[in-house]
Amino acid sequence: MIHLASAINFLKLDNQEDGTVAGEGLSAVETFAYFFAAPTALFLLIAVITYALTGDRKKSKNSASAITSIE
Structure with a gap:
């Protein structure tokens, strides 16, 4: 029994520095x-900021010109 106790004490993983x-x-x-939390x-804050800066924006039809769009 003493050998078992000393073996368990030897295997303790709580060795810390002095x-x-x-x-x-x-x-x-x-x-x-x-x-x-x-x-x-x-993560959610970074995702929202990234989406806001790089997401597709709705383009109004008034700002389209004949040069950039063909109807």
Whole structure:
């Protein structure tokens, strides 16, 4: 039993550098906000700005000239 406990202790993956102390964990709301809501909002903002700057615009019939369109 002691060998099993020492093997489990050896396999721990929480090895940190000397002097480091883990900080306080994030709450569920903070995790959602930081890793889902904020990236989604940034993606949508960039997509809307990109669409607004490069999307097709409606062209009025009054601005068409004989040089640029054939009727």
